[in-house]
Amino acid sequence: MSSKATGGTSEVIEKRPFDKAEFIEKYSTFGIFLILVVVATLWTDTFLTERNMLNVLRQVAAGTGIMAVGMLFVILTRGIDLSVGSIQALGSVLCGYYIVQLDISIWFGIPLVLLSGAACGAITGLFVAYLSLPSFVMSLAMMAMARGLSLVYSQGQPIVLGKAGAAITEFGSGRFLNVPMPVWLMAFIFIVAGITLNFTKYGRIIKAIGSNEEAVRLSGINVPRYVASVYVISGVLAATAGIIAASRTGIGSSQVGVGAELNVIAAVVIGGASLMGGRGGVINTLIGALILGVMTNLMNLAGVPGYHQQVWMGVIIAVAMLLHFSVTKIKN
Amino acid sequence: MDALVQLRGIKKSYGGVKALRGVDFDIRPGEIHALLGENGAGKSTLMKVLGGDISANEGTIIVDGKTANYRGPADAKASGIQMIHQELALAPDLSVAENIYLGALPTVIKWRDLNRAAGEVLDRFGFDIGPREIVGKLPIALQQIVEIAKALSKKARIIVFDEPTAVLSGKDAERLHEIMLQLRAQGVGVVYISHRLDEVFEVADRMTVLKDGETVGTIDAKDTDVAQIISMMVGRRMSAMFPEKPETEIGHEVLRVENLGRGRKVLGVNFSVRAGEIVGLGGLVGSGRTEVAKMIFGADPIETGKVYLNGEELRLKSPHDAVRAGINLLPEDRKGEGVVIDFPIKVNSTMAMMGKITNKFGFIRHSTESRDITELTDQLTLKCGHIGDPVSTLSGGNQQKVVLAKWMFAGGELIIFDEPTRGVDVGAKSEIYGLINQMAADGKAVLVISSEHQELFGICDRILVMGNGALQGELLPPDFSDENLLHLAMASGVAEQNGANDV
Numbered sequence: 001m002s003s004k005a006t007g008g009t010s011e012v013i014e015k016r017p018f019d020k021a022e023f024i025e026k027y028s029t030f031g032i033f034l035i036l037v038v039v040a041t042l043w044t045d046t047f048l049t050e051r052n053m054l055n056v057l058r059q060v061a062a063g064t065g066i067m068a069v070g071m072l073f074v075i076l077t078r079g080i081d082l083s084v085g086s087i088q089a090l091g092s093v094l095c096g097y098y099i100v101q102l103d104i105s106i107w108f109g110i111p112l113v114l115l116s117g118a119a120c121g122a123i124t125g126l127f128v129a130y131l132s133l134p135s136f137v138m139s140l141a142m143m144a145m146a147r148g149l150s151l152v153y154s155q156g157q158p159i160v161l162g163k164a165g166a167a168i169t170e171f172g173s174g175r176f177l178n179v180p181m182p183v184w185l186m187a188f189i190f191i192v193a194g195i196t197l198n199f200t201k202y203g204r205i206i207k208a209i210g211s212n213e214e215a216v217r218l219s220g221i222n223v224p225r226y227v228a229s230v231y232v233i234s235g236v237l238a239a240t241a242g243i244i245a246a247s248r249t250g251i252g253s254s255q256v257g258v259g260a261e262l263n264v265i266a267a268v269v270i271g272g273a274s275l276m277g278g279r280g281g282v283i284n285t286l287i288g289a290l291i292l293g294v295m296t297n298l299m300n301l302a303g304v305p306g307y308h309q310q311v312w313m314g315v316i317i318a319v320a321m322l323l324h325f326s327v328t329k330i331k332n
Numbered sequence: 333m334d335a336l337v338q339l340r341g342i343k344k345s346y347g348g349v350k351a352l353r354g355v356d357f358d359i360r361p362g363e364i365h366a367l368l369g370e371n372g373a374g375k376s377t378l379m380k381v382l383g384g385d386i387s388a389n390e391g392t393i394i395v396d397g398k399t400a401n402y403r404g405p406a407d408a409k410a411s412g413i414q415m416i417h418q419e420l421a422l423a424p425d426l427s428v429a430e431n432i433y434l435g436a437l438p439t440v441i442k443w444r445d446l447n448r449a450a451g452e453v454l455d456r457f458g459f460d461i462g463p464r465e466i467v468g469k470l471p472i473a474l475q476q477i478v479e480i481a482k483a484l485s486k487k488a489r490i491i492v493f494d495e496p497t498a499v500l501s502g503k504d505a506e507r508l509h510e511i512m513l514q515l516r517a518q519g520v521g522v523v524y525i526s527h528r529l530d531e532v533f534e535v536a537d538r539m540t541v542l543k544d545g546e547t548v549g550t551i552d553a554k555d556t557d558v559a560q561i562i563s564m565m566v567g568r569r570m571s572a573m574f575p576e577k578p579e580t581e582i583g584h585e586v587l588r589v590e591n592l593g594r595g596r597k598v599l600g601v602n603f604s605v606r607a608g609e610i611v612g613l614g615g616l617v618g619s620g621r622t623e624v625a626k627m628i629f630g631a632d633p634i635e636t637g638k639v640y641l642n643g644e645e646l647r648l649k650s651p652h653d654a655v656r657a658g659i660n661l662l663p664e665d666r667k668g669e670g671v672v673i674d675f676p677i678k679v680n681s682t683m684a685m686m687g688k689i690t691n692k693f694g695f696i697r698h699s700t701e702s703r704d705i706t707e708l709t710d711q712l713t714l715k716c717g718h719i720g721d722p723v724s725t726l727s728g729g730n731q732q733k734v735v736l737a738k739w740m741f742a743g744g745e746l747i748i749f750d751e752p753t754r755g756v757d758v759g760a761k762s763e764i765y766g767l768i769n770q771m772a773a774d775g776k777a778v779l780v781i782s783s784e785h786q787e788l789f790g791i792c793d794r795i796l797v798m799g800n801g802a803l804q805g806e807l808l809p810p811d812f813s814d815e816n817l818l819h820l821a822m823a824s825g826v827a828e829q830n831g832a833n834d835v
């Protein structure tokens with residue numbers, strides 16, 4: 001890449017100079033993560049064992065990790081999706097409903113579950129994109145509906161996957177190169193998302209919409225279609241998280257993912273994404289999710305009681321926010 | 333005469349970009365001091381230092397003989413330095429009155445008093461805007477006036493006008509000049525930044541020219557002329573503002589608009605533009621020109637009437653459809669509608685035609701993008717560190733060039749320019765006129781909206797004049813003159829009084 005300053009005597013700048021603010025912005029999330037890992041390693045003997053690490057990764061995969069990718073896409077467009085936890089539950093229940101109760105083969109059942117998640121996302125997305133309704137409210141409505149549907153289809157009872165869903169539970173406990181399958185799936189999703197955001201037209205437009213929607217619209221880009229699509233992606237990924245939850249526990253349950261949307265949003269925001277849209281990245285989102293995962297794990301290992309854990313989670317979110325805020329301050 | 337403020341040896345760098353390399357500048361009471369220079373010369377940066385918005389790396393600011401140490405804009409304001417920034421800094425959802433008194437609002441707002449006070453400021457300077465109107469709904473020219481009123485409402489010893497007339501029509505610009513003369517008579521020191529040199533010469537007492545962050549010189553206005561100033565700015569003499577038009581064949585009718593109308597803003601407009609033709613759309617601010625453009629572009633809904641492209645009726649539902657059909661619009665509101673300001677120059681430049689830089693799977697071909705955009709930005713003499721830098725790091729005129737680059741890259745069949753040279757320096761203006769001529773010569777149909785009459789006269793084959801939402805007439809080159817244009821623009825009689833705020 002050649003850089004160039006045209007006009008007059010201004011010098012040609014060959015390399016972009018080192019920018020302190022930009023550096024901190026890029027690596028502050030990673031910094032927090034490193035500190036946390038060091039603390040955890042020194043504090044407990046069990047943290048830095050392969051078993052425990054894989055355990056953390058598996059929890060992240062089944063919990064916030066995969067959903068955080070969808071949420072990142074939504075937040076980049078300056079929206080929010082509160083329905084992910086509920087769609088996760090619906091995904092988990094439908095897994096059992098389609099495969100056990102309707103006796104559909106998993107080759108059709110799994111895509112059907114994903115399609116159902118997509119449908120939920122599409123409903124939110126269409127209202128937000130084409131009627132310009134606030135995403136906060138629309139996804140809140142979907143949050144109630146999806147949770148309700150998960151109760152309806154399960155009749156409030158867990159559905160045991162049993163023999164019909166054996167392939168799913170095998171996936172949940174299966175390993176490849178000693179790494180749990182759900183972790184592989186999560187890695188795959190993050191890689192695809194990263195490529196999409198950084199190297200494709202789609203990713204570029206998604207980010208630009210969050211930064212100045214009107215300018216993007218007046219560039220002749222079909223903004224509503226892009227906006228609607230991010231909710232579909234979020235819905236599909238939430239349903240995927242639901243399938244993983246079912247695969248790990250062997251049951252489809254409407255009690256999965258209660259309050260998960262908050263953790264998912266926290267992961268994205270800790271990862272440095274701006275709720276004002278336009279700013280955020282996949283790697284930092286992954287680190288954001290890992291930070292939450294390591295925190296939980298550390299507190300469990302250290303025997304911090306459950307109620308206290310919530311307080312500490314709040315603290316870490318606040319600290320991360322403070323760091324990002326100071327970066328913006330330095331920049332100006 | 334003693335200076336009110338002296339700036340000595342001011343240096344400022346952004347990363348590796350040296351915006352100011354040791355500039356001296358002073359402002360005396362009761363003078364209008366013009367600050368001139370090419371896009372990116374450092375004018376706005378120097379004024380931001382004066383206004384305490386940014387701090388210089390080196391140099392001193394001397395106010396009343398004492399070195400000032402500003403910690404922020406509030407300190408500068410307290411010593412009587414008021415700024416009208418090049419980029420509007422208004423709260424779009426608030427009313428005009430709230431914006432004028434933003435920062436000075438009492439804890440409990442008495443709406444009646446606030447609106448009355450704001451109304452008085454606007455009246456005193458002869459602006460016809462209601463204090464209760466919502467700023468975001470005003471056209472950009474009136475927003476500019478609110479920004480000016482905001483500074484005028486405060487006690488000032490120095491007022492800096494950073495390109496206030498870039499979006500104003502001739503009449504409003506004249507009114508603004510009267511205001512400057514009033515301020516001068518009151519002993520206020522006025523700094524006036526503008527790329528419209530003829531206007532500058534009407535009012536300025538002294539002129540300072542910057543080039544690449546250095547002072548070229550300060551001269552009394554009466555000792556110089558436009559040609560000398562231009563050669564100081566660009567470092568060479570410029571032959572002609574308006575380049576010779578290449579031989580252009582006027583072809584088939586590309587655009588035809590029939591009875592286009594919406595509400596009270598646009599009342600049944602009919603016209604057509606042919607391939608190879610450059611048609612101007614003149615008139616006062618608020619006469620409905622921008623609305624017509626936005627309807628043709630599908631950005632605003634059409635209430636009545638039809639739009640034909642190459643003889644076929646179009647039913648555009650969005651700008652997306654328009655761009656696909658080959659219609660491009662360069663919007664007048666650069667910051668709100670033209671650029672995604674935090675995004676790189678190259679991303680903005682390719683946004684309207686991403687097909688050219690993506691493969692069939694939607695992957696971006698970064699090297700193609702860099703190559704194409706570097707070529708374009710060179711043509712436009714865009715001054716930037718790197719095309720990967722965000723647009724927000726550019727000077728105002730260079731930001732405008734990014735918007736131009738975007739639509740030149742899109743390469744539609746019908747191109748509508750709404751104030752194409754807003755805030756662009758003389759040299760680049762001439763380049764842009766050349767590029768517009770070239771587009772026409774390549775067989776494109778061009779429609780140019782401009783409040784700068786000379787611009788319309790210089791490049792258009794004919795000029796349509798709008799007033800109060802209707803087409804009032806057409807001018808052909810032999811009849812091109814300010815009087816004729818204004819005569820038509822105000823033909824409906826009430827335009828003089830209501831034209832400005834009847835939007």
Ligand SMILES: Nc1ncnc2c1ncn2[C@@H]1O[C@H](COP(=O)(O)OP(=O)(O)OP(=O)(O)O)[C@@H](O)[C@H]1O
Pocket residue numbers: 346347349350351369370371372373374375376377378418715716717724725726727728729730755757
């Ligand atoms: N925030 C910033 N970050 C990096 N570079 C900047 C920033 N602001 C200004 N610059 C650079 O400083 C130089 C001077 O900019 P400035 O805005 O003062 O120009 P100007 O004379 O006002 O031009 P114009 O006539 O286009 O308004 C430009 O090269 C610009 O790119």
Ligand SMILES: [Mg+2]
Pocket residue numbers: 375376377418494727728729
């Ligand atoms: Mg400027």
